[in-house]
Amino acid sequence: MNHMEKQLLSAPRNQMYLATITVIVGVLFLWSLTSVNFKNIDKSGLAIANNILYGLTHPDPALLFSVSKQSVLYLLVETVAIAFLGTIVGAVLAVPLAFLAASNIVSKPVAWLTRLLLIIIRTIPALVYGLMFIRVTGPGPFAGVLTVGLTSIGMLAKIYVDAIEELDKGVLESMTSIGCSTFEKIRFGIVPQLISVFASIMIYRFDMNMREASILGLVGAGGIGAPLIFAMRSYKWDQVGAILIGLVVLILMIEFLSNKLRAKLVRA
Amino acid sequence: MYDKLFPPKKMVLSDGKMVFQKRSRVPLIVVLLAVCTVISARFTGFNFQILIARIHEFFTIIGKMVPPDWGSLPHIWQPLLDTIKMSLLGSMLGALLALPIAVAASSNIVQSKLLVTVSKTVLSLLRTLPTLVTALIATFVFGLGPMAGTVAIMLFTIAYVGKLLYEQIENVDMGAFEAMESLGMTRIQAFRFAIIPQVLPGYISTSLYCFEGNVRYAAILGYVGAGGIGLLINEGLGWRDYPAVGMIILVLIITVYLIERVSEHFRKKLI
Numbered sequence: 001m002n003h004m005e006k007q008l009l010s011a012p013r014n015q016m017y018l019a020t021i022t023v024i025v026g027v028l029f030l031w032s033l034t035s036v037n038f039k040n041i042d043k044s045g046l047a048i049a050n051n052i053l054y055g056l057t058h059p060d061p062a063l064l065f066s067v068s069k070q071s072v073l074y075l076l077v078e079t080v081a082i083a084f085l086g087t088i089v090g091a092v093l094a095v096p097l098a099f100l101a102a103s104n105i106v107s108k109p110v111a112w113l114t115r116l117l118l119i120i121i122r123t124i125p126a127l128v129y130g131l132m133f134i135r136v137t138g139p140g141p142f143a144g145v146l147t148v149g150l151t152s153i154g155m156l157a158k159i160y161v162d163a164i165e166e167l168d169k170g171v172l173e174s175m176t177s178i179g180c181s182t183f184e185k186i187r188f189g190i191v192p193q194l195i196s197v198f199a200s201i202m203i204y205r206f207d208m209n210m211r212e213a214s215i216l217g218l219v220g221a222g223g224i225g226a227p228l229i230f231a232m233r234s235y236k237w238d239q240v241g242a243i244l245i246g247l248v249v250l251i252l253m254i255e256f257l258s259n260k261l262r263a264k265l266v267r268a
Numbered sequence: 269m270y271d272k273l274f275p276p277k278k279m280v281l282s283d284g285k286m287v288f289q290k291r292s293r294v295p296l297i298v299v300l301l302a303v304c305t306v307i308s309a310r311f312t313g314f315n316f317q318i319l320i321a322r323i324h325e326f327f328t329i330i331g332k333m334v335p336p337d338w339g340s341l342p343h344i345w346q347p348l349l350d351t352i353k354m355s356l357l358g359s360m361l362g363a364l365l366a367l368p369i370a371v372a373a374s375s376n377i378v379q380s381k382l383l384v385t386v387s388k389t390v391l392s393l394l395r396t397l398p399t400l401v402t403a404l405i406a407t408f409v410f411g412l413g414p415m416a417g418t419v420a421i422m423l424f425t426i427a428y429v430g431k432l433l434y435e436q437i438e439n440v441d442m443g444a445f446e447a448m449e450s451l452g453m454t455r456i457q458a459f460r461f462a463i464i465p466q467v468l469p470g471y472i473s474t475s476l477y478c479f480e481g482n483v484r485y486a487a488i489l490g491y492v493g494a495g496g497i498g499l500l501i502n503e504g505l506g507w508r509d510y511p512a513v514g515m516i517i518l519v520l521i522i523t524v525y526l527i528e529r530v531s532e533h534f535r536k537k538l539i
Contacts, residue, residue, distance in 0.1 A: 032357035035350055035414040045409045052405060081308035088305055123521045125488040131505045136325045141312035215400040232404055251396045
C-alpha cells in the first residue's frame with residue numbers, strides 16, 4: 001500500500017450520514033408528490049395556455065402607450081411610487097428597531113424580544129398586512145405604501161443589526177481619547193461606518209419592493225396588480241400581455257440600476 | 269458635471285501645497301430623495317392625518333387576533349401540510365431543473381454564445397415575474413389547487429437557483445478543468461470531476477435558502493386559488509374572523525421558524 005492509497009483510506013467517511021440524508025430527502029419528495037394531481041387539467045388548460053402565449057406576443061398597444069389614468073405607464077409610475085415611499089417608511093422605522101435589537105447596544109432580553117418581534121413581522125405575508133391596512137386607509141395606493149413599509153422593516157432591520165453589531169469600537173475609543181463630543185462621535189465615528197451598508201440594503205429592498213408592490217393590487221392596495229388580475233379574470237390576454245411586458249421591462253430596468261448603484265457603493 | 273457646478277474646495281497646507289477637497293454629494297442626494305418622496309406621497313395619497321386618526325384600527329385587528337382561536341386548529345393542518353408539500357416539491361423540482369439551464373447559461377462551459385444568451389434571458393425573465401402572477405396564470409392552465417402553486421414555485425426556484433448557480437460556475441477555478449481535459453478526459457468527465465465538486469456545496473445551500481423563502485411565498489399563493497393556507501387567511505379576513513387568522517399566523521410563524529432553523533443548520537455545515 002503506497003502513500004497515496006493510505007491518504008485515500010484515511011479520508012473521513014460519512015456515507016452513513018449522507019445515506020440517511022438522501023433517504024430523508026427521498027421520503028420527503030415522495031410525500032410531497034401526493035399533492036400533485038392532474039385531474040383538474042382538462043383540454044381548456046391547453047387552449048388557455050395558447051391564448052396566454054398569443055396575448056403576450058400581441059399586447060394591446062392602446063393600453064401600453066397611452067397616458068390616461070388606466071394606462072400601463074400611469075400604473076407603473078404608481079407602483080414605483082408605492083415601492084419608493086414604502087422603502088423610505090420601512091427604512092426609517094427599521095433604524096430604531098435595529099438599535100433595539102443589537103446586543104452590543106441594549107441588554108440581552110430587550111434585544112431578544114425585539115428580534116422575536118422582527119421575526120413575526122417578517123413571517124406574516126404581505127397580503128395579510130395589505131388586507132389589514134385597507135381597513136385603516138380604505139382601498140388604494142396609501143394602503144400599499146404602509147404594507148410595503150411594514151414588510152420592509154423585517155429584512156432591513158435584520159441587516160442593519162448585523163452592521164451595528166460589527167461596528168468598530170476602536171474608532172469610537174480613539175475619538176473619546178482626543179476629546180470628541182457625543183454628537184461628533186456619532187457623526188464621524190458611527191455614521192460613516194453604517195451609511196454605505198444601510199444605503200446598499202435600502203436600494204436592494206427597493207428592488208424587491210417593486211415586486212411586492214406589483215402584487216398588492218390583488219387585494220386592492222393600489223398599483224398595477226388590480227388591473228392585471230381583472231384582465232386575467234376576464235380573459236383579456238392582450239391586456240395581460242401589455243401589463244406584463246411593461247412590468248417586466250420596468251423591473252429589469254430597476255434591477256439593473258440597483259445593481260449599478262450598489263456596486264458603486266461597495267467600491268466607494 | 270457636479271464638480272463643475274460646485275468647484276472643489278481649495279486648501280493650502282502648511283508647506284504651501286495646494287489640495288482640493290471635492291464637494292460632498294450628500295446634499296444633492298438628500299434633495300433628490302426628498303423630491304422623490306414628495307412626488308410619491310402625492311401619487312399615493314399618503315396622508316399623515318388619516319394615518320394618525322385611523323391607525324388604531326390596525327392595532328384593534330391585531331388585538332382581536334391575540335387570543336387565537338384554538339378551535340380552528342384542526343381545520344388548519346391540511347392546508348398547512350399542502351403548503352409545505354407545494355413548496356417542497358416545487359423547490360426540489362425547480363432546483364433539479366435549474367441544473368441543466370444554469371450549465372447552459374455559463375459562458376465558460378458552453379461555447380455557443382447564442383445558447384448562453386438565450387438561457388440567461390429566460391432565467392432573468394422568469395425571475396422578474398412575481399410568483400403570485402405566475403401562480404395566477406398556472407391556475408388557469410392547471411386548474412385550482414396545489415398543482416398550480418407547485419408550478420409557480422418551481423418556476424421561481426429555477427430562476428433563482430439557476431442565476432446563482434451559473435454565477436458560481438462562471439467563477440470557478442478553471443485550472444482543474446483544463447488540466448483534466450489535457451489529460452485526455454472528455455469535457456463531460458472534466459465537468460463532473462473539476463466543476464461539480466467546486467459548486468455543489470453552494471448549489472445545495474442556495475436551494476435550501478430558496479426553499480425557506482418558498483414556504484413564505486406558498487403561504488400566500490392560496491389567495492389566487494393555488495392551494496395551501498392562503499385561502500384560509502383570505503376567508504378569515506373576509507369574514508372578519510380575526511382569532512382564526514391569528515391562529516393561522518401563529519402556526520405559520522412556528523412552521524417557518526422551524527424550517528429556517530433546520531435549513532440554517534445544514535447550510536452552516538455546507539460552508
